[in-house]
Amino acid sequence: MRILLVEDELGLGEAVQEHAASAGHAVDWMKTLEEAEHAAQSIAYHLVLLDLALPDGSGLDLLRGLRGRGDKVPVIILTARDRISDRIAGLNAGADDYLVKPFDLDELSARILAVTRRYAGDPNPVLRLGDLEIDQTARSVSVAGVQTELTAREWAVLELLMRRPGALVSKDRIEDALYAFGAEIESNAVEVYVSRLRKKLGREAIHTVRGLGYRLEP
């Protein structure tokens, strides 16, 4: 497995690198945000171990960048014990897990195992629903063979519905995904995006369950 380790503390970084390497993983160790951003954009990692407090910025920016680009690589945050708000922010930004420093290396192994197990056997990233084709890695959508472009927000909504084709997703949930956790929105933005998606994907792709939410018809 190829792991991106982002950590500026030398002792900890070395220990993690050594431990992971001895478990058979290839570890790229970056000590600054800039290096890490560059690495994350050029290589497809299987896992990112991310320290938040970096000399040239916050690891959260890296995480947001990843998720913003639709990269679903598992991310485990490494953080000091007294930064609960950081951890929450990290999870909300799309992290999969976190570890509180100082942590046991065996625990790190267990967490790595748990996170990657979750992602193992990832099915074909191209999702087909009727004459709708959604390629999650390429972020492209085609309807009856005709490719269509989606904007970032439109994609965010579709992505949420796609996670579970057929499952009901509440409007609140979509809102939470579109906007920062707790950020109140006082408009019908979700409805607007659903409307726009329908115009692009076909009217029947997204089903409204009045008062409850929306559902991608399988």
Added chain:
Amino acid sequence: MRILLVEDELGLGEAVQEHAASAGHAVDWMKTLEEAEHAAQSIAYHLVLLDLALPDGSGLDLLRGLRGRGDKVPVIILTARDRISDRIAGLNAGADDYLVKPFDLDELSARILAVTRRYAGDPNPVLRLGDLEIDQTARSVSVAGVQTELTAREWAVLELLMRRPGALVSKDRIEDALYAFGAEIESNAVEVYVSRLRKKLGREAIHTVRGLGYRLEP
């Protein structure tokens, strides 16, 4: 979301229940392993919050039972003991996450969000009663293979009956669930919804116990 909370500490349990309920989740709170096992086997939960130290055994047994039956419901362990070995044992037994007591309720929310987000894409838990199929994640119902849509209120009634198939639920109880506390209702609304449900689900699905309430036939 339907959450099974397994916790014997009254203060903590109450706080968690209240917090989750105010976030719009339906929480079933069980205080012993036995109760919890029973609940976990009869209802398809979306999430289990599991205390390990219970009066009549270890929560780990419940977790192992779930995984042994192939149940992939997300499980977050709540543990008072800040012991690495416990956490590793939990993760190895198939837990998705853990929280060390005392924990911040906002952090709990964030973890719930992260865990459930992660699981989007799992097969749906479907409850079967005769030729009636109830998909809790899609909030859809099919009778003898024919899919039917339910309205929000209809679903609310069915959900209540579903909690314990075969158990009697009083009309008052349903009324309380349908309407905000104190909201007076001066009609036979419950009867109307039962009637509407029967029209959709089939006449025999809901049994009337005259003078007492209704029961979902298992």
Added chain:
DNA sequence: GGAAGGCTGACAGCAAGCTGAACGCCGTTC
């Protein structure tokens, strides 16, 4: 047979949802 409880079709009112349009922000182009 009478009374109480339960069932259901019909309907008006209204809240939820839809969508075209407008506007501001931001990055790009010339």
Added chain:
DNA sequence: GAACGGCGTTCAGCTTGCTGTCAGCCTTCC
């Protein structure tokens, strides 16, 4: 720096269909 285009957000007016209510009928029990 001006013009432009794309995107996100908001708003208003419109449509849709859920909801509570009621009346009249049915069922059960004594």
